[in-house]
Amino acid sequence: MTKSILPLRVENLRYSVDGKALVDGISLTINPATFTVVLGPNGAGKSLLLRLLHGMLAPTSGTVACTNGINGDLRRRQAMVFQRPVLLRRSVEANIAYALGALGIPRGQRPAMIELALSRAGLRDARRVQARLLSVGEQQRLTVARALACEPDIMFLDEPTASLDPASVQQIETLLLDANARGMAIVLVTHDVGQARRLGRDIVFVHAGKLAEQGRADSFFSTPQSDVVRAYLAGKIIV
Incomplete structure (x- = not known):
């Protein structure tokens, strides 16, 4: 069996446009066979972060590196699914x-x-x-x-079930959970708290381009540590 390219290590990731940081100093690690949900309000920088992790965009500074990957092998052993089918x-x-x-x-x-x-x-x-x-x-x-x-060793998904009917959402979520159970790492972007609760084992909460909080799903939802996460989980509008 081919060795996984993971963990994926992200160090002080920053992406700026016209001097404005849209992703600002994010560090995290994606381990093999994990199901990571990137959660946060619309416009928080979640989709941009996903593209940086996948290698579609080059960061302004910081690093994204797969521990066990070599050259072109990285792109071949990851996959990306967008909100709209391509x-x-x-x-x-x-x-x-x-x-x-x-x-x-x-x-x-x-x-x-x-x-x-x-x-x-x-x-x-x-x-x-x-x-x-x-x-x-x-x-x-x-x-x-x-x-x-x-x-792939890891699959990135950007709001893959947004605007789909409930039956389609359930079918796609089942596909992802089954793939994760087989050992594939999943990184899914969503603003849907219910979906994050159903799927996530690790939660990364992004707000205003920054990593506001991260942790295991059970503790993230039961005892959030930041005011912004508590407000978001309570259904308040986050600006």
């Missing part, structure tokens, strides 16, 4: 096949991996349907299933 103009199974091919998975191994991904996502009967003809919830399930098929 799909090719191809069939459901062709979308998954393309992702596997892009990673250099041998052709002989791909059919079984595609079949497993379709089965997990409940999309076997839709395998030949054009991906963009699926419902929004089905499209997002496909997006998650495609990322999972690549078997």
Whole structure:
């Protein structure tokens, strides 16, 4: 079994635009097989932080480093899912096949991996349907299933269930929990406290670009340490 690229260590991460710090001095560690929820109000810098962790953006200062990763291996062993599904103009199974091919998975191994991904996502009967003809919830399930098929060490998700119907939310959350149970690290951004309670084992709370609080989910929700987290969990508007 290939050694995980994790832990992911973040040290004093900062990202500025026109002299304004949008992410300001964040340090944290993402360990293997953890389910980390990045929680906070809209505009807090959560999505920006996720892009920095994934390597889509370069920080102004600070470091993001995988302890066991080497060069290009890092990008190949992580995956990203956005709020809006990003799909090719191809069939459901062709979308998954393309992702596997892009990673250099041998052709002989791909059919079984595609079949497993379709089965997990409940999309076997839709395998030949054009991906963009699926419902929004089905499209997002496909997006998650495609990322999972690549078997990354860590998956980043930016509000993947925002505006979806409850059934679709439940299906995607089940996919993520199952993947985490198999040993995949998950980092999920949300502003939904209920979702954070359902999924998170570790909580990172971001406010105004700063790390306001972090900890295990049980203690975070039962005994929050900061005024801003107490206010947020009480349903107050955070400015």
